[in-house]
Amino acid sequence: DQQVKQNSPSLRVQEGRISILNCDYTNSMFDYFLWYKKYPAEGPTFLISISSIKDKNEDGRFTVFLNKSAKHLSLHIVPSQPGDSAVYFCAASRFQGAQKLVFGQGTRLTINP
Amino acid sequence: GAGVSQSPSNKVTEKGKDVELRCDPISGHTALYWYRQSLGQGLEFLIYFQGNSAPDKSGLPSDRFSAERTGGSVSTLTIQRTQQEDSAVYLCASSLGDGTNEKLFFGSGTQLSVL
Secondary structure, eight states: OOSEEOOOSEEEEETTSOEEEEEEEOOTTOOEEEEEEEOTTSOOEEEEEEETTOSEEEETTEEEEEETTTTEEEEEESSOOGGGOEEEEEEEESSTTOOOOEEOOOEEEEEEO | OOSOEEEOSEEEEOTTOOEEEEEEOOTTOOEEEEEEEOTTOOEEEEEEEETTSOOBOTTOOSTTEEEEEGGGSOEEEEEOSOOGGGOEEEEEEEEOOSSSOOOOEEOOOEEEEEO
8 A cells, every 4th residue: 555656757857947746645644744865876865844734845946835635745846957866755754753754656857958 | 974874785695595784873863764665666664763662663574574773773674584575775764763853864775686
């Protein structure tokens, strides 16, 4: 039972344009969501998070949007840069501070120069 | 060290052999996790240690898998009688474990290949 789903295994975007990565979840008990970024041969690194009491959180070029009714969140990167090329994982937990995260399958983002 | 350290970085073993994977968490982090990523899959939770509490073993896929955390620091994940389906990247992570910081810091992982 895949509780967190990233249905796009890969995405290609031109440098300077917007990258939109999507994530859906099925467990209505989740109320804290995170995005991690992973380069080859490295562990995932935390990127940005959002609590269910918000519908948007922004950090520089990265913005996460949450639609609780649709159980959907998305990560927007604008403008996209070649260094953003990586695998992005969506993760969810039942509350902020809960340590056991449930991850999606990841989306490989490639930014073309 | 400054980050989470895992060893070995790569391990090739024969089916049926036992393997041990090691994780050194960030100093001062009381929470430690093991995840694994099989080819084309997301990160799958295996086990979680928090301070002196009993570990959450709910993600271990079979009784061939076990983990220890000695002295509240270094952890070892042991897989007995390895099978080909155990082939994956095994990732260790640590966090402050104070109940407020959900940010996990991951190591680079151990790529396990079972022939």
